[in-house]
Amino acid sequence: MTNIQNDALDRRILRALQEDGRMTVQALADRVGLSPSPCLRRVRQLEKAGVISGYSANIDQKAVGLPVSVFVSIKLERQRAGNLDAFGVAISQWPEVMECYLMTGQFDFLLRVVCADLEAYEQFLRNKLTQLDGVASIESSFSLGAVKFSRVLPI
Template identity: 80%
Template sequence: MPPRSVNSAKTELTGIDRRILRALQEDGRMTIQAIADRVGLSASPCLRRIRQMEEAGIIAAYSAVVDQKAVGLPVSVFISIKLERQRAEELDRFGAAIAGWPEVMECYLMTGQFDFLLRVVCADLAAYEAFLRQKLTQVAGVSSIESSFSLGQVKYSRVLPI
């Protein structure tokens, strides 16, 4: 399910809404009844609150978290990108270029020394070299690429502290 855009009206989260969100982040496969029991509601109002948060864009998507090592992608590379110019057109062009690359798990527009920070996953060093040569270095306007390889993951969480 693709992320929805956030409703322009600001949605106030109640304590129950926050408990529902914590429950869903910890286990997105919980039944409505299990969530309702956990937060102290009956199923109908619990489902109504979840639907409201989906419509407001607070709940953006549902997905499974897949272990990258278990599927043959053990290498994580953090790549800092500097563009030749930081005009809106160049920033947008870079974003559009990398948007369809499945190796890029995350991409952030940054302040400071570099313009973008990417997290890329791949099977091995040869796969990263192919990604670098065939894709990243082919993007017009890139002035520097700095790669840092992860030695191990210390913490990973998709649960926001709400």
């Protein structure tokens, strides 16, 4: 954490907001042991410093018709900066790709793709992923279920 106090109060604020980003300033202040004004001031500092990068709703992917998660390992023909960047630009435009990581080891990228069913994934694979220049190999692994899924960082 830069440009903030980085103390136990900031960490308590961050933990509380990760668990419930919609709580009022009063509820947050009560939970962390501050009065509302200093609590809000700290939240604004955390936002300004980029520690809090935004707020969003957590949506159940099954409830919105996207029950399938596929982890896709990609190896590129070349690992030059331009090739890595071009792949990243293409992937960032596809809403099915929820996460994309540049990796070390056997593969260059690891993606998490969500879709409605196997047919939808096949269409994604055929019409998007295999159409990219420079892709040497694609390996897909289908998730059978989540054992643990958390957006709360251990701070």
